[in-house]
Amino acid sequence: MTHFADRLLDQCRAKGAPVCVGLDPVLERLPEPIDTGNPAAAIERFCLGVIDAVEPYVPAVKPQSACFERYGGAGVEVFHRVVRHAKSAGLIVVSDAKRGDIGTSSAHYAAGLLAGDNGCDALTANGYLGGDGLEPFAEVAQRDGKGLFVLVRTSNPGGDAIQSLRLEDGRTVAEAVGDVVATLGQRDVGTSGYSSIGMVVGATKPEDAVALRERYPQQLFLVPGYGAQGGGAEDVRACFKPDGTGALITASRSVIYPGIDDSERAGGTAWQIRVATASEALRDAVSDILSHPTS
Amino acid sequence: MTHFADRLLDQCRAKGAPVCVGLDPVLERLPEPIDTGNPAAAIERFCLGVIDAVEPYVPAVKPQSACFERYGGAGVEVFHRVVRHAKSAGLIVVSDAKRGDIGTSSAHYAAGLLAGDNGCDALTANGYLGGDGLEPFAEVAQRDGKGLFVLVRTSNPGGDAIQSLRLEDGRTVAEAVGDVVATLGQRDVGTSGYSSIGMVVGATKPEDAVALRERYPQQLFLVPGYGAQGGGAEDVRACFKPDGTGALITASRSVIYPGIDDSERAGGTAWQIRVATASEALRDAVSDILSHPTS
Numbered sequence: 001m002t003h004f005a006d007r008l009l010d011q012c013r014a015k016g017a018p019v020c021v022g023l024d025p026v027l028e029r030l031p032e033p034i035d036t037g038n039p040a041a042a043i044e045r046f047c048l049g050v051i052d053a054v055e056p057y058v059p060a061v062k063p064q065s066a067c068f069e070r071y072g073g074a075g076v077e078v079f080h081r082v083v084r085h086a087k088s089a090g091l092i093v094v095s096d097a098k099r100g101d102i103g104t105s106s107a108h109y110a111a112g113l114l115a116g117d118n119g120c121d122a123l124t125a126n127g128y129l130g131g132d133g134l135e136p137f138a139e140v141a142q143r144d145g146k147g148l149f150v151l152v153r154t155s156n157p158g159g160d161a162i163q164s165l166r167l168e169d170g171r172t173v174a175e176a177v178g179d180v181v182a183t184l185g186q187r188d189v190g191t192s193g194y195s196s197i198g199m200v201v202g203a204t205k206p207e208d209a210v211a212l213r214e215r216y217p218q219q220l221f222l223v224p225g226y227g228a229q230g231g232g233a234e235d236v237r238a239c240f241k242p243d244g245t246g247a248l249i250t251a252s253r254s255v256i257y258p259g260i261d262d263s264e265r266a267g268g269t270a271w272q273i274r275v276a277t278a279s280e281a282l283r284d285a286v287s288d289i290l291s292h293p294t295s
Numbered sequence: 296m297t298h299f300a301d302r303l304l305d306q307c308r309a310k311g312a313p314v315c316v317g318l319d320p321v322l323e324r325l326p327e328p329i330d331t332g333n334p335a336a337a338i339e340r341f342c343l344g345v346i347d348a349v350e351p352y353v354p355a356v357k358p359q360s361a362c363f364e365r366y367g368g369a370g371v372e373v374f375h376r377v378v379r380h381a382k383s384a385g386l387i388v389v390s391d392a393k394r395g396d397i398g399t400s401s402a403h404y405a406a407g408l409l410a411g412d413n414g415c416d417a418l419t420a421n422g423y424l425g426g427d428g429l430e431p432f433a434e435v436a437q438r439d440g441k442g443l444f445v446l447v448r449t450s451n452p453g454g455d456a457i458q459s460l461r462l463e464d465g466r467t468v469a470e471a472v473g474d475v476v477a478t479l480g481q482r483d484v485g486t487s488g489y490s491s492i493g494m495v496v497g498a499t500k501p502e503d504a505v506a507l508r509e510r511y512p513q514q515l516f517l518v519p520g521y522g523a524q525g526g527g528a529e530d531v532r533a534c535f536k537p538d539g540t541g542a543l544i545t546a547s548r549s550v551i552y553p554g555i556d557d558s559e560r561a562g563g564t565a566w567q568i569r570v571a572t573a574s575e576a577l578r579d580a581v582s583d584i585l586s587h588p589t590s
Contacts, residue, residue, distance in 0.1 A: 024400075066396060066403035072375055075407070077368030096400075100421060101361060101393050102451040105319075108361035112370070126395060128423045128446060128472075130453030151423060156397040158425030165471055166463040173468055176460055177423075 003190030004122060004147035005198075005220055009245060011059035011092055017287040018245075020060040020094060021279055022224070022252025023047050023082065025067050029257050031271035040074040043067065047082045050256050053272040054279035055089045060121075062222075062250050065097035083120050093120040094222065094248075098151060100126030100133055107136035114148075115140045122147030124200060124222065127177045131184055134197075141196040142188040147220075148197045150181045153212060155202025155225030164208070174208065175215065182216050192245070194220050201239060203231025203249070209238040213246065221247040227254035227282075233289045244290040255279050298485030299417060299442035300493075300515055304540060306354035306387055312582040313540075315355040315389060316574055317519070317547025318342050318377065320362050324552050326566035335369040338362065342377045345551050348567040349574035350384045355416075357517075357545050360392035378415050388415040389517065389543075393446060395421030395428055402431035409443075410435045417442030419495060419517065422472045426479055429492075436491040437483040442515075443492045445476045448507060450497025450520030459503070469503065470510065477511050487540070489515050496534060498526025498544070504533035508541065516542040522549035522577075528584045539585040550574050 002010075012018040025043035027034060034042045051061060063086075068079035079095075086093045099109040106125075114123045114137065125137055127150045137148045153163055153174045163174040171179070178199060185195030198220035201209050213221070221239045225231040226249050239247035258278040297305075307313040320338035322329055329337040346356060358381075363374035374390075381388045394404040401420075409418045409432065420432055422445045432443045448458050448469045458469040466474070473494060480490030493515035496504050508516070516534045520526040521544050534542035553573040 026403075064396075064400055064403075066394075066400040066407070069371070070403045070407035072407065073368045073370075073372030075368075076364070076371040080367055098394070098396050098421075099361075101359075102449065103453075105359055105361040105391075108321075108359075108365045112361070112365035112367065126393075126421050126423055128421055128454075128457055129449050129451055130456040130458075132451055132453030133449075135453075154397065154424050154428075156424055156427055158398075158427030158430075159423075161425040161475055162423055162468075162471055163425075165468070167468075168461040168463055173457075173460070173462075173471070176457055176468070180456055 001145040003188070004141060004145055004196045005194035006190040006192050007145070008060070008092055008147065008220065008248065009192050009194070012248070015057065015059040015283065017283040017290070018248050019058050019282050019286050020062050020248050020250040021050070021054045021058050021255050021282070022096070022250050023050060023061055023063040023256065024252045040071040040078045043071070043075070044078040044081060048085050049272050050275055051082070051086050051089055051091065053276040054255070055091060057276065057279040057283045058091070060092040060094060060248060061086050062094040062096050065095060080118070087121070092122070094122045094124065094149065095120040096124045098124050098126050100129055102129060103132045103136055106133050110136045110140040114146050115144055119144070119146065122149060124149045124151065126151050127180055131180050134180070134184055138184050138188070138197055146196065149200050149222040150177065150197065152178045152181065152199040153201045153205050153208050155204045155229050155231070159202070174212070178212060178216055182219060185218055189218055194218055194246070198222060200224065203235040203239065204229055206235040206238040209235070213239060213241065223247050223249045227251040236286065236289055240290065249286050251282050255282055296440040298483070299436065299440055299491045300489035301485040301487050302440070303355070303387055303442065303515065303543065304487050304489070307543070310352065310354040310578065312578040312585070313543050314353050314577050314581050315357050315543050315545040316345070316349045316353050316550050316577070317391070317545050318345060318356055318358040318551065319547045335366040335373045338366070338370070339373040339376060343380050344567050345570055346377070346381050346384055346386065348571040349550070350386060352571065352574040352578045353386070355387040355389060355543060356381050357389040357391050360390060375413070382416070387417070389417040389419065389444065390415040391419045393419050393421050395424055397424060398427045398431055401428050405431045405435040409441050410439055414439070414441065417444060419444045419446065421446050422475055426475050429475070429479055433479050433483070433492055441491065444495050444517040445472065445492065447473045447476065447494040448496045448500050448503050450499045450524050450526070454497070469507070473507060473511055477514060480513055484513055489513055493517060495519065498530040498534065499524055501530040501533040504530070508534060508536065518542050518544045522546040531581065531584055535585065544581050546577050550577055
């Protein structure tokens with residue numbers, strides 16, 4: 001069984017850049033006509049189409065659980081089928097579910113979402129409950145070759161009101177959470193030098209990203225916020241080590257909803273070609289950032 | 296439309312005490328023989344039986360989403376049916392899902408879990424992403440007469456490593472999150488004086504509960520940790536105001552898994568009588584605590 005971090009880094013090398021396409025399906029933006037009586041089927045068709053379109057260009061996808069849970073049990077069934085389709089296409093699947101609870105409940109989430117052949121490759125989690133709330137996820141990750149990305153510094157403006165507060169001991173709240181994550185991750189470090197337990201660090205907070213990158217050498221960063229949320233090339237560069245490893249850059253809306261004109265809404269595969277092109281552009285942009293260490 | 300806090304307080308008065316039974320169904324502890332080929336059906340039968348048993352004695356139930364999600368889309372279907380059954384029995388339903396994301400994703404969670412006739416009465420949420428991540432939940436709560444309980448001080452031991460850290464400005468991290476919650480809640484205060492936006496404050500941290508109770512007069516506290524997790528009478532009392540309002544005490548394992556001897560596992564309703572008795576005992580214990588302000 002290959003360690004999650006080693007597997008992710010291999011895939012990133014094979015595809016040419018450490019990038020990830022977010023799957024955030026919302027009915028209002030789907031490119032094809034929708035049977036409004038069956039929204040879950042509509043988002044399933046869209047997600048499978050996006051996966052097929054981006055598969056040649058990117059190593060990973062990140063389905064947003066909220067978009068599927070919106071449609072109840074049927075939506076959750078679709079979520080699991082989308083995960084399965086992406087895995088069978090050889091993509092690494094990071095389920096963006098941001099789960100976190102006391103240990104006994106986290107164990108249920110880990111069993112249902114992350115464990116075994118039916119689980120995704122990695123899960124996002126919330127560390128506000130501390131180490132014992134994350135422990136069951138870490139155990140499954142180590143046992144099954146899976147990964148975890150714990151929210152440390154999020155990309156939204158409101159995160160500052162908590163995460164960038166300064167503690168008496170000089171650390172920020174984000175660093176206090178990060179320290180719990182780094183300690184938890186020490187026991188499962190791959191040959192790449194990275195742990196199966198990584199962090200979410202937004203591309204919209206570059207000064208923080210520099211400090212966190214320095215502080216947590218064993219943690220992979222899952223980096224949202226590039227593109228639609230405003231993160232640019234310099235912001236992205238701050239999340240990597242000088243050797244070009246250490247981060248997985250995600251983009252959602254800019255890739256899965258490229259400008260689609262109304263003539264294309266009639267269906268067909270024209271929209272998939274645009275999505276494929278957008279994912280190729282994401283890959284090339286990040287590859288370009290990494291090949292020019294100072295701009 | 297009645298305000299959530301007013302509705303909850305009315306129900307607590309009608310049933311005799313502000314208590315809530317947690318629905319945390321796990322296969323290993325179910326009282327009846329299980330068809331292992333259909334675990335979702337087994338937890339559904341159990342939860343419906345618990346609801347029917349406790350309904351005369353308690354105003355509210357709190358299904359733990361993780362226990363249902365463990366069984367994929369079928370489990371989530373069961374979750375929604377359990378919510379529906381409890382609501383139709385006149386119980387207030389607090390879905391313990393601890394969701395939290397950036398605003399666009401939180402809006403999907405709010406739509407899928409909280410909004411409208413199909414949604415539960417209240418939802419637990421994680422505030423690590425700050426006010427903009429909670430905003431969509433607060434909007435739905437205000438619009439639809441629903442409630443929110445944001446994690447401030449959790450009952451597990453590991454929570455200390457984050458929540459009790461002291462900030463440069465003298466507050467704890469829990470208070471920093473609490474301040475965001477209190478600000479958010481100001482716009483929707485019921486005639487009871489309580490907001491639709493409350494907090495989760497564990498019964499295992501009584502000194503903190505005293506300070507938080509003082510600091511947040513408009514917030515209802517959802518209080519886990521009584522019973523199985525070790526919180527006692529004094530710990531519970533700290534979560535209430537002198538007038539006996541301000542908290543909803545939850546207990547799960549001590550009520551839904553009372554000692555059941557093996558002869559009862561053959562089925563029938565004997566286990567429901569034990570569960571009913573345990574819920575009656577929970578109600579009486581909390582009622583007793585509240586009628587003796589100093590012990």
